[in-house]
Amino acid sequence: MYGYIIRRILLMIPTLVGVALIIFVLMRMIPGDIVVLRLRGEGGAQVTDEMIATERRRLGLDKPMWRQFNDWMLGIAKGDLGTSMWTGRPVIEELDNRFQLSLQVALMATLVAVLLAIPLGTMAALRQDRWPDYVVRVFSIAGIATPAFWLGILMILAFLIVFKWMPPIKYTPIWVDPVANLSQLIWPALATGYRYSAVATRMTRSAVLEVFREDYIRTARAKGLMEHIIINRHALKNAMLPVITVIGFEFAFLIGGLVVTEQVFNLNGLGKLFVSAVGTTDYVLVQALVLVSAFTFIITNFVVDLLYAWLDPRIHYR
């Protein structure tokens, strides 16, 4: 098992290098030049080609592509993600608070989703085709159909109109001031968590329905077990396997994928940073963000696989 874990961690390296290569090439294929954009952006017509060439040299953009890639990779190996070409600040600093924020929103949204999805999905399955099932189905179809940003707008409007209150705009880390932190981040977590829970609820419902048709559930009944033991011990543990996959996937997506929701709640998260970095063709920053996203996906996948092995003794990693 430990051998497996170590091998998985080592395997991450080629995957990440592959991702890095793809994004590196893609970034250089899209039109737009950050140097031109920054220096001549606001009618800076007096900027000479000379100055632009100097700036390119300073940023290392004049070197051959393979050298640039090589330098980037070597930097990462030393823990240096580079410097933003737009702001001139180290990428690590740009990411720091934003990653914390996005991670926290994603974790809270996942918590909301899990807390809603597992009981609701299970209940819907147990009362299939009766009113609780219908209520849950309406709840989850509405969740899938409702964009999180729209729900967010409604929330903010409701706060403004009913309570004459706005969530704080400035990010405070949770260990500095939990109340300020939560009163800012709980709303986007709820808005995205609802949509997310809708997907997970449907998955839970169908997984539980499926497990309830299994022979071992009939065996559990034949043993005269209490219904809650049949559900909690025999059905849910098996039904959680597909649900975990969905939850893991959504979680990884939320980190860096909350572009519009972050806009609505005015959050300085990774999604917003990503959009502005693409807008300015800030190669270094975009590349770093893509790598961070890829890394989150890989780690989440890995955790999901470990959870699988933990839940299902038939799975053995060697």
Next chain:
Amino acid sequence: MGRLLEVRNLKTRFYTQGREIHAVDDVSLHVDEGETLAVVGESGCGKSVTALSIMGLIPWPPGKILGGEVIFQGRDLLALAPQEMRQVRGREIGMVFQEPMTSLNPVLTIERQLTETLEAHQAMAPAAARERALEVMGQVGIPDAPTRLLQYPHQYSGGMRQRVMIAMALICGPKLILADEPTTALDVTIQAQILALMKDLSRRLGVAMILITHNLGVVARYADRVNVMYAGRVIERGSARALYATPRHPYTLGLLRSVPRLDRSRKQRLDPIEGQPPDLGALPQGCRFRARCPYAEKTCAETDPPLVPAGEGQWSACWKWEHLSTKSA
């Protein structure tokens, strides 16, 4: 011997796709304490549904018990509240299912799956439950029980899993075990071992057994009495010996002729019963076996024959039972 279980006029139906399936139609049977009753019949004749009805495990929807009584030790199980019925299952009646590969929960240890029955019914402390689990594991012939208890079903072979199923059925010391084709999914050498084990345990522990099978060879060796089912009905009943010697229903006769037997010369051809059983959603008038029966005549098309005494200790649901050529080959 006292009467342990008496099923009277049981009717179980399924409602699927707008059709009403008469899966079990007016079935009566009984089991005395300690005896082994075999229930035989082709696939789809209602054997499993009969067993599940006795256990109160017919899922609604789509199934429903429409009538009858299941008298177990003087109580009608069909009239019990769900909570009371739950306490009968696993404690007084144990069940062994056909598929040992899928009937055990893959994510729980064998110990968990054995002891939970004790916890449910006898509020037994974990240490005592473990002791009892080890004891039944020994009874069903699983070696190295302390290690085996900690394992999961996928670490067991098919035969071993079926032993676990038997241990699970026995763990609370039931009076009756319903075994629904307990060996059909196993390979032949293991089938015999498992059946011998069940028979031996039944005898030693005084547990009665309903052994559901479609294998008449099994019946001859392990059953005291036999009920033959056809299309949701019991069509013949009697001691295993009598049934073999003098089958009183053309269907039983046909079944016996279609079984390969070692005591007969190889040249004698097997004689399978022609045709298919009737659609349980659209039963014909008269006798259900009529369409496949070489003895059928006019009366058979008009009235369904009731199960009536047919000779010494035998019952038959055939108008013509006296006229069958009872030489079963």
